[in-house]
Amino acid sequence: MPGLVYVVDDDASFRTAIARRLKFAGYEVETYASAQQLLDRLPASEKPGCILLDVKLPGLNGLELQSRLIELRSILPIVFVTGHADTPTIVQAIKAGAEDFLTKPASSEQLLAAIERALARYELARSQRGALDTALAHLVTLTPRERQVFDSIVRGKINKEIARELGTTERTVKAHRHEVMEKMQVHSLAELVSSAERLGLIGRNESSGS
Numbered sequence: 026m027p028g029l030v031y032v033v034d035d036d037a038s039f040r041t042a043i044a045r046r047l048k049f050a051g052y053e054v055e056t057y058a059s060a061q062q063l064l065d066r067l068p069a070s071e072k073p074g075c076i077l078l079d080v081k082l083p084g085l086n087g088l089e090l091q092s093r094l095i096e097l098r099s100i101l102p103i104v105f106v107t108g109h110a111d112t113p114t115i116v117q118a119i120k121a122g123a124e125d126f127l128t129k130p131a132s133s134e135q136l137l138a139a140i141e142r143a144l145a146r147y148e149l150a151r152s153q154r155g156a157l158d159t160a161l162a163h164l165v166t167l168t169p170r171e172r173q174v175f176d177s178i179v180r181g182k183i184n185k186e187i188a189r190e191l192g193t194t195e196r197t198v199k200a201h202r203h204e205v206m207e208k209m210q211v212h213s214l215a216e217l218v219s220s221a222e223r224l225g226l227i228g229r230n231e232s233s234g235s
Contacts, residue, residue: 028144029053029074031101033063033090035082039129043077043106043136050137060085064093073151075124075143077136080107080114088114091121100150102143106131153223160220163209171208174201178214179221 030052034040040056047054057063061084063076076094080087091103105118108129115126124146125139167175170191177187184198191198211217221227 027051027053027073028140028147029055029072030140031063031074031076032056033060033076033082033087034079034106035059036079046133046136047140050133052140059083060087060090060093063090067097067099073144073147075102075104075140075147077106077140078103080105080118081109088117088121091118091123095121100147100154102146102150104136104139104143106136157223160209160224163220164224166208167205171201171205174198175205175209175217175221176226178202178205179218179227 030047032040032043032047032054034043034056035058037058040058044054044056057066060082064085078087078090082090085093087105087107094101094103102124103118103122104124105126106129107127110126110128118126124143127135127139131139164172173191174187177190182190184195184202188195188198206212206217209217209220211220218227
């Protein structure tokens with residue numbers, strides 16, 4: 026799987042060696058001597074990529090950069106590669122979503138396997154974000170009444186219940202329901218519920234009507 030690897034490490038000899046190794050394996054590589062350098066040229070998310078990141082860096086350290094990237098909604102997965110690995114640091118990094126935590130000197134096999142997993146995760150995150158953006162774009166086209174019907178449908182309520190709650194007729198609810206399905210571009214109740222879950226409007230257990 027081709028991709029672009031951003032190497033962030035203050036050790037120039039390590040950056041040179043790792044860039045050579047990764048380019049030989051077929052990857053594009055960009056190197057940065059500090060976290061701030063990466064932030065100043067924050068990569069766009071269109072190109073498949075991941076970040077190889079040291080923990081101890083001048084200025085912002087690796088964990089702080091990880092937090093900053095989360096705030097910026099970056100979907101680039103992070104593989105930590107460091108000579109300074111204590112258990113609390115590893116736990117913090119993994120809990121915050123790091124793909125892997127490797128100790129220098131990492132073997133080529135370890136490194137390339139971690140990068141492959143990170144790039145696969147990137148593709149999944151990009152497709153999920155694309156689906157979310159599409160669902161949001163559809164959601165804003167609903168009228169206030171259609172939105173009320175939408176919220177009731179995905180919580181498992183039937184037309185009769187919705188009509189009673191909204192003080193209208195079942196026929197009107199059916200018409201609104203049809204518009205909701207059209208505007209959300211779904212063909213079944215299951216798809217509509219999936220869209221609501223993706224948007225964070227309901228939890229996984231809310232669609233049963235309980």
